[in-house]
Amino acid sequence: MKKRFFIFLTPDGMTYSSCEGIYPDVDNLQVLGWAEGLTKEDAFEEFLRVNRWVLDTNFKEVICVEARTRIHEGKLFLLKK
Known part of the structure; x- marks a missing residue:
């Protein structure tokens, strides 16, 4: 079997859209990192080994999502030109 690529996210924490913000104003997920494994469980073990x-x-929560492409192969979109 070939190893698969997984991204690990958390809904915990807060994000601000600008440095002037006093209160968090973006409802999102934070990327904690990524790892490879034959299964989600294998990848999570590897993720924890590398990211102690x-x-x-x-x-409190970590969500595992399989990615079809590596991060460096992804498409970059610009919000402002």
Whole structure:
């Protein structure tokens, strides 16, 4: 079997759309990192092995999503020109 590529996200935490913001105003997911594995569970174990810092945070939930392309192969879109 070929290893698959997974991205790990969390809904925990807050995001501000500008540095002037006092209160979080973006409802989103934060990317924690990525890893490869034969299964989601294998990839999560590898993710934790490489990113031990995650265990020292207050994040409670991690969502695993399989990506069809590597991040460097993705398409870049500009919001403002």
